[in-house]
Amino acid sequence: MFESMTVQVRAGLGERRLTAAVRDVFDRHQELRESGAVCEVRRVPVHGLAGQALVDRAAAEVDAVANRVGSALFRVLWLDAGADLSGKLVLLVHRRVMAAVPWPVLLSELVSAWNRGDSAADLVGALDA
Incomplete structure (x- = not known):
């Protein structure tokens, strides 16, 4: 039912700022909001995990x-x-919704929304797609 994409993000991304950026993208596209849909942002702490433990935790969270x-x-x-x-x-x-809002659109809008969220010093390298 879902398609997924994983992108690397900078350290210290910021949960409030990320949530605001995701909300901005969500609000721009009626296709994402159809039938009373909501958007979800979930922070999963993985500090200290590496190798197979990290892969297992990520896979379990994505599946859930x-x-x-x-x-x-x-x-x-x-x-x-x-x-x-x-x-x-x-x-x-x-x-x-992928036909109406493809990955390149979602990613570029997410980067733009995140970039608008803070000072110029924090803009460089916000998201590495």
């Missing part, structure tokens, strides 16, 4: 979110490795 019954057509998991290490964003979008 993707298989949850609900109206979210756009779900975001932030695998937060802590303030000093880059993390990952796992973006999950319901297949029925």
